[in-house]
Amino acid sequence: xxxxxxxxEARSPxxxxxxxxxxxxxxxxxxxxxxxxxxxLVTFGFTALFIGLTVGQWTKADPDQRARIISDPAGTIxxxxxxxxxxxxxxxxVLVISSEYSTGMIRSTLLxxxxxLPMLAAKCVVFAALVFVVAEAIAFPSFFMGxxxxxxxxxxxxxxxxxxxxxxxxxLYLSVLGLFALAIGGxxxxxxxxxxxxxxFVLVIAPLTQLLPGNLGRYVHAYLPTSAGVLIxxxxxxxxxxxxxxxxxxxxCLWTAALLAIAALLLKRRDA
Amino acid sequence: xxxxxxxxxRYGDKIAVDHLSFTVEPNRVTGFLGPNGAxxxxxxxxxxxxxxxxxxxxxxxxxxxxxxxxxxxxxGALLEAKAVHTGRSARNHLLYLAQTQGLPTSRVGEVxxxxxxxxxxxxxxxxxxxxxxxxLGIAAALLGDPQVLILDEPVNGLxxxxxxxxxxxxxxxxxxxxxxxxxxxxxxxxxLTAEHLIVIGRGRLIADSGVAEFVERSSKRxxxxxxxxxxxxxxxxxxxGGEVTADGDGVLIVEGLEAPRIGELxxxxxVVLHExxxxxxxxxxxxxxxxxxxxxxxxxxx
Numbered sequence: 001x002x003x004x005x006x007x008x009e010a011r012s013p014x015x016x017x018x019x020x021x022x023x024x025x026x027x028x029x030x031x032x033x034x035x036x037x038x039x040x041l042v043t044f045g046f047t048a049l050f051i052g053l054t055v056g057q058w059t060k061a062d063p064d065q066r067a068r069i070i071s072d073p074a075g076t077i078x079x080x081x082x083x084x085x086x087x088x089x090x091x092x093x094v095l096v097i098s099s100e101y102s103t104g105m106i107r108s109t110l111l112x113x114x115x116x117l118p119m120l121a122a123k124c125v126v127f128a129a130l131v132f133v134v135a136e137a138i139a140f141p142s143f144f145m146g147x148x149x150x151x152x153x154x155x156x157x158x159x160x161x162x163x164x165x166x167x168x169x170x171x172l173y174l175s176v177l178g179l180f181a182l183a184i185g186g187x188x189x190x191x192x193x194x195x196x197x198x199x200x201f202v203l204v205i206a207p208l209t210q211l212l213p214g215n216l217g218r219y220v221h222a223y224l225p226t227s228a229g230v231l232i233x234x235x236x237x238x239x240x241x242x243x244x245x246x247x248x249x250x251x252x253c254l255w256t257a258a259l260l261a262i263a264a265l266l267l268k269r270r271d272a
Numbered sequence: 273x274x275x276x277x278x279x280x281x282r283y284g285d286k287i288a289v290d291h292l293s294f295t296v297e298p299n300r301v302t303g304f305l306g307p308n309g310a311x312x313x314x315x316x317x318x319x320x321x322x323x324x325x326x327x328x329x330x331x332x333x334x335x336x337x338x339x340x341x342x343x344x345x346x347x348g349a350l351l352e353a354k355a356v357h358t359g360r361s362a363r364n365h366l367l368y369l370a371q372t373q374g375l376p377t378s379r380v381g382e383v384x385x386x387x388x389x390x391x392x393x394x395x396x397x398x399x400x401x402x403x404x405x406x407x408l409g410i411a412a413a414l415l416g417d418p419q420v421l422i423l424d425e426p427v428n429g430l431x432x433x434x435x436x437x438x439x440x441x442x443x444x445x446x447x448x449x450x451x452x453x454x455x456x457x458x459x460x461x462x463x464l465t466a467e468h469l470i471v472i473g474r475g476r477l478i479a480d481s482g483v484a485e486f487v488e489r490s491s492k493r494x495x496x497x498x499x500x501x502x503x504x505x506x507x508x509x510x511x512x513g514g515e516v517t518a519d520g521d522g523v524l525i526v527e528g529l530e531a532p533r534i535g536e537l538x539x540x541x542x543v544v545l546h547e548x549x550x551x552x553x554x555x556x557x558x559x560x561x562x563x564x565x566x567x568x569x570x571x572x573x574x
Contacts, residue, residue, distance in 0.1 A: 021371035028364035029357060099357060107322055107355040108365070108412060111347075112372040114321045114338040271323040 018113065018122035026096065026126060035092035036134055043085035047142045050080035051149040058153050068238065073156035074163040075234035077146030078139065078170045082233065085138070087199055089131060089174050093181025094194035096127050101189040110272045117264055120186065124179055124260065131178040135171035143167050162235035165245070169232030172249065177202075180225060180256045186263035202226050218242060225255035273298055273451055274319060274420060278328030281314055281475075288314040290475035291328070296453045298419070301446045303466030303483075304455040307563050311475035312455040313351070316424050320349055332420055342373045348413030350423040354405050355412075358398025362389055362408050365397060366415060373416050383411040402429030410438070420451040427461055439465045459559040473563045487558045495531045497524045498547035499538070508541045509534065522546070 026032050054061070054069065054076070069076045100106040113119040143163075147156050158164055185194040209221045221227050222242035229252030231237070231245045243251060274296035281289040289311045296302045306312050317323045319330040321337035329336060332347055340346050356365050366380040384390045387407040392400070397408060406429050413421055421442075427435045442465055446452045456462050462469060462483070469486050471479040479486055499505050499522055506516045506524060514529040526534055531550045538545050 017371055017374050021368040024364060024368040024371055025357075025360075028361065028368075029359045031359065099359075103357045104355045105357040105360075105365075107351055108369060109372075110322060111320060111349055112344055112369050114340065114343055269324075271317075 015118060015122060018118055019126055021112075022119075022122045022126040026130065029099070031092065031095050031099070035088045035095075039085050039088040039134065040138055042088065043081035043138050043142050044145065045081075046084050047077060047081035047146045048149065051077060051146045055149060055153055069150075070154055072234050072236040072238065073147070073150060073154045074143065074160070074166045075236070077143055077150065077156070078166060078233045079230070080146070081142050082139075082170055082174065086174060086177055086202065089135075089178045090181045090198040090202060091195050092131075093127070093178040094185035094198055095191055096123065096185065097182055098185040098189060098191040098194050102191050106272055116267050120260075120264055120267055124182065127182060128175045128179050132171050132175040135174040136168065139167050139170045156235075160235065162245075166233050166235040169245065169249065173229050173232050173252070176229060176249075176252055176256050177226065180252075180259060183256060183259035183263045187259070187266060222248075223251055225252050228252050228255075274330065274332055274422070274453055275334075276315070276319065276328075276330045279315065279318055279325050279330060280327040281311075281318055281323060281325050288475055289318065289325075292472065292475065292477055293328075294470050294477060294480050296451055296470070297468070298451040299446060299449055300467040301442050301452045301454060301465050302468045302470060303462035304453060304470050304472070305459060305462055305559065306455075306457065306472040306478075308457055310457075310472050310563070312457075312472065313424055314475075315472070316349070316351070316422055316453075316455065319422060320347070320351075322351075342416065344369065344373045344416035344418065345375075346416070346418050347420045347422060348416060348418040349421070350406070350409040350413045350426055354397075354409070356397045356405070356408060359396055361394050362397050362400070362411070363393040365408065366411060369412055369415055375416060379415060383414050386414060387411040403431060403434055406430055407434070410441075418450075421445060421453065423452075423454045425455055425457070427456070427458075435461070459556045471559070471562060478562055487552070493527070494551045495526045495529065495534055496547065496549045496551055497526055497534060497538075497545060498522050499524065499543055499545050501543045504541060505538055505543045508537050508543070512537055525551075 058066070100109060109119060110116060143158070150156065156163065158167065181194070181198045184198050185191075188194045188197065206221065206224045206227050209224060209227075210217050212220055218240065219242060228243055228248040231241065231243060231248030232252075234245060237244060241248075276292055276294050276296075279289055279292045280287070292311075292315060304312055304315070314323065318325050319332070319337065332340065337343060337347065356362075363380060363384065366383060367377065370377065370380050381390070384393050387410050389404065389407050389411060392404065397405070400408065406426060410423070410426060413423065423442075426438050426442075430438060442452050442454060446467075454462075454465065466483060469479060469481060469483055470477070471486070479489070481489065496519075497505065502518060502522050502524055506518070509516050509524075509526055509529060512529060512533070514534070515527040517525045517527075519525055529537075531548055535545065535548055
């Protein structure tokens with residue numbers, strides 16, 4: 001065999017090419033497909049389960065709880081599915097970058113993009129956009145499904161104040177959560193460690209801060225990334241909320257931006 | 273052309289590469305040789321910008337790697353460890369790399385054909401044998417039709433046919449005017465492939481020379497003599513400055529005297545010779561001799 005290599009030519013702008021390459025990467029591994037299938041199953045499953053239980057137990061529920069559901073039915077519906085569905089995005093977000101390290105593929109990637117940061121930026125754009133599209137495609141039907149189940153107790157329509165924003169906001173929240181997990185994955189460069197860290201934060205550490213005494217717990221909890229971020233998925237603020245929906249989402253974005261900045265700095269500095 | 277200039281790298285307090293300088297010229301295969309742990313892989317990673325040096329630097333055609341635009345079109349690299357996501361197909365691995373460089377998709381099929389992986393191109397790379405993994409790595413290195421190739425232990429895991437294929441491929445690429453830099457810890461492999469050698473041990477440069485000069489310079493030449501009158505001959509040769517070691521059964525190993533001179537001396541003292549053979553150290557021996565002080569991990573042989 002001889003080493004015949006045809007000369008190659010063809011150029012397009014760098015960032016566009018990197019977006020295409022990151023899209024190829026993310027669509028060509030099974031973890032992406034499985035995570036989204038899990039997201040769909042878990043979100044629809046828990047929406048049906050929790051809203052069904054709420055309707056069934058309506059007369060036995062305590063008045064405070066009923067009052068909260070009546071004041072924010074959209075947030076209740078969206079939260080019941082995404083509360084667990086979001087975990088699949090945490091896993092996928094970490095894996096999107098940590099799997100490059102665990103398999104050694106990061107070296108191939110960085111040989112192709114030695115300036116490194118454009119690769120991270122392209123990865124963030126592609127992943128956030130993909131999660132947003134998938135999350136919206138789930139948020140709307142799960143809202144309508146939940147609203148139909150809840151109909152006999154509370155009537156909620158997409159045209160009610162704040163509801164459309166909450167439905168779209170749920171997709172925004174998952175999208176930023178994906179970036180939050182991606183940043184952690186990029187910092188720890190280890191799949192199991194990254195996934196454990198992000199899920200422990202979302203499910204355990206953030207809720208636990210509510211137990212801090214007095215107003216301290218209330219404020220610390222309010223400004224933590226995920227507890228601030230979920231506010232965008234509520235149609236109507238709860239009485240003890242410190243931040244508004246958009247303020248909360250802004251706080252979440254700032255946290256995520258800060259972590260991404262750290263991930264970027266480390267990517268630039270560390271040996272691959 | 274690859275230029276390495278005063279390159280150093282430490283991991284903690286362990287020095288992996290120690291003020292290394294050398295040049296890799298185009299038009300020939302340059303072997304990069306050293307015992308395990310000598311710093312070959314680290315040097316290659318430093319050249320490729322994957323690791324940051326503590327001092328010095330390396331350039332490829334005058335530019336550091338991270339300054340190259342579309343680097344895969346200029347430099348192709350194969351690193352020792354597999355650098356492929358195990359869940360992705362060979363085809364998709366090459367496709368995303370091609371896309372980062374703005375290379376046409378058709379190029380992926382070409383390099384898959386070239387390395388003989390077309391039939392398994394859609395299979396997950398995690399199921400590949402070591403040899404198939406090496407071929408995929410070589411396909412990635414050739415993707416951008418680069419002028420410079422940096423290959424870390426490319427024959428690792430290949431079967432004899434694959435080794436021959438690599439050898440011929442590298443020679444053909446070098447003949448085409450490309451710069452080929454190949455590492456190996458096997459001297460015998462380099463003897464068949466490389467025209468020039470860069471030898472390192474413990475991160476330091478030991479030799480930078482042609483293959484022939486390397487053997488010439490680094491091996492002590494000796495002459496094997498077989499005679500029934502070893503005592504007389506030993507005395508005569510020692511008197512002329514030869515260093516004689518008896519090897520039993522009438523065999524003498526002589527250093528410091530050429531074979532013709534030994535024959536003349538034997539004749540002068542009327543000693544019968546049964547054998548007179550100049551001994552040349554093989555490349556492997558030359559390499560062992562040269563790097564014996566700098567082997568990182570010794571195994572006691574008893």
